[in-house]
Amino acid sequence: xxxxxxxxxxxxxxxxxxxxxxxxxxxxxxxxxxxxxxxxxxxxxxxxxxxxxxxxxxxxxxxxxxxxxxxxxxxxxxxxxxxxxxxxxxxxxxxxxxxxxxx
Amino acid sequence: xxxxxxxxxxxxxxxxxxxxxxxxxxxxxxxxxxxxxxxxxxxxxxxxxxxxxxxxxxxxxxxxxxxxxxxxxxxxxxxxxxxxxxxxxxxxxxxxxxxxxxxxxxxxxxxxxxxxxxxxxxxxxxxxxxxxxxxxxxxxxxxxxxxxxxxxxxxxxxxxxxxxxxxxxxxxxxxxxxxxxxxxxxxxxxxxxxxxxxxxxxxxxxxxxxxxxxxxxxxxxxxxxxxxxxxxxxxxxxxxxxxxxxxxxxxxxxxxxxxxx
Numbered sequence: 433x434x435x436x437x438x439x440x441x442x443x444x445x446x447x448x449x450x451x452x453x454x455x456x457x458x459x460x461x462x463x464x465x466x467x468x469x470x471x472x473x474x475x476x477x478x479x480x481x482x483x484x485x486x487x488x489x490x491x492x493x494x495x496x497x498x499x500x501x502x503x504x505x506x507x508x509x510x511x512x513x514x515x516x517x518x519x520x521x522x523x524x525x526x527x528x529x530x531x532x533x534x535x
Numbered sequence: 536x537x538x539x540x541x542x543x544x545x546x547x548x549x550x551x552x553x554x555x556x557x558x559x560x561x562x563x564x565x566x567x568x569x570x571x572x573x574x575x576x577x578x579x580x581x582x583x584x585x586x587x588x589x590x591x592x593x594x595x596x597x598x599x600x601x602x603x604x605x606x607x608x609x610x611x612x613x614x615x616x617x618x619x620x621x622x623x624x625x626x627x628x629x630x631x632x633x634x635x636x637x638x639x640x641x642x643x644x645x646x647x648x649x650x651x652x653x654x655x656x657x658x659x660x661x662x663x664x665x666x667x668x669x670x671x672x673x674x675x676x677x678x679x680x681x682x683x684x685x686x687x688x689x690x691x692x693x694x695x696x697x698x699x700x701x702x703x704x705x706x707x708x709x710x711x712x713x714x715x716x717x718x719x720x721x722x723x724x725x726x727x728x729x730x731x732x733x734x735x736x737x738x739x740x741x742x743x744x745x746x747x748x749x750x751x752x753x754x755x756x757x758x759x760x761x762x763x764x765x766x767x768x769x770x771x772x773x774x775x776x777x778x779x780x781x782x783x784x785x786x787x788x789x790x791x792x793x794x795x796x
Contacts, residue, residue, distance in 0.1 A: 453619020
């Protein structure tokens with residue numbers, strides 16, 4: 433049940449963040465530092481989410497089929513595959529490695 | 536000009552189809568992470584920002600708490616505030632349109648609008664991309680959630696690998712230069728170092744703190760007329776106009792450049 437609360441809070445915050453850009457006078461927010469922080473945050477969070485989903489199980493760092501998915505996805509992206517194909521390649525790599533006996 | 540003849544509307548529509556389609560991966564991964572069908576739909580309908588939605592379920596899938604998931608999602612959404620500021624200066628929506636524009640302010644709609652030079656085209660591009668993605672994204676999320684529920688064991692189908700690929704796919708287009716690549720590597724390393732010492736979900740917030748500090752103290756080659764928008768990856772993660780690069784209109788007026796905002 434409490435997950436519902438956080439889903440709704442996240443949605444509310446997301447909307448308020450967007451709306452803030454429209455309501456607050458540009459002068460207040462239009463400083464390069466604010467934009468830079470928004471940019472570095474985005475990259476940092478996505479990088480962090482990538483490795484957490486690839487290598488963390490609870491509080492342990494593990495090497496399993498997901499690492500294979502990460503490598504396969506990187507190859508697909510290198511060859512400029514579209515997003516949906518990249519996701520499929522990740523799934524196939526993880527599922528395939530598990531069939532071969534990787535955890 | 537009719538909507539059918541508008542280049543921005545055409546681009547917006549093709550972006551809407553392409554982006555909407557990958558709502559199917561969000562839907563499937565969201566239910567695999569443990570959220571219910573309706574929680575998944577609430578994220579697509581109410582939160583409506585792909586990166587933040589994936590962040591939320593990425594934390595939940597790793598065993599993180601709801602509050603950690605919400606925090607990661609909210610921090611990743613900060614860039615939308617910056618987009619909102621740019622779009623407000625470009626489109627100047629009034630009344631209810633302002634509140635509707637805010638909801639549709641995401642990477643793709645921003646990139647479609649800011650890639651146009653003519654104000655009317657900017658408006659068409661924004662609304663076609665924004666509304667189109669909203670509709671497709673929600674429909675495909677529902678499809679994905681139903682498929683995800685039907686699949687059963689997510690690991691057997693490699694859905695955890697799909698999530699990894701999805702995050703790398705979201706990150707990849709932003710890594711166009713040394714600096715964003717360095718930030719990504721630093722944050723990845725910080726995350727791995729933090730994993731054994733703090734509860735699940737928290738390493739992501741530690742990395743966010745580090746990333747925020749880098750942004751705060753970074754001395755950019757950032758020109759005043761394009762805050763945070765030198766070609767270093769710190770801009771919307773898609774380039775709707777890359778397929779007709781020759782016909783690309785001049786870089787749009789951003790804040791403070793030809794705008795009295």
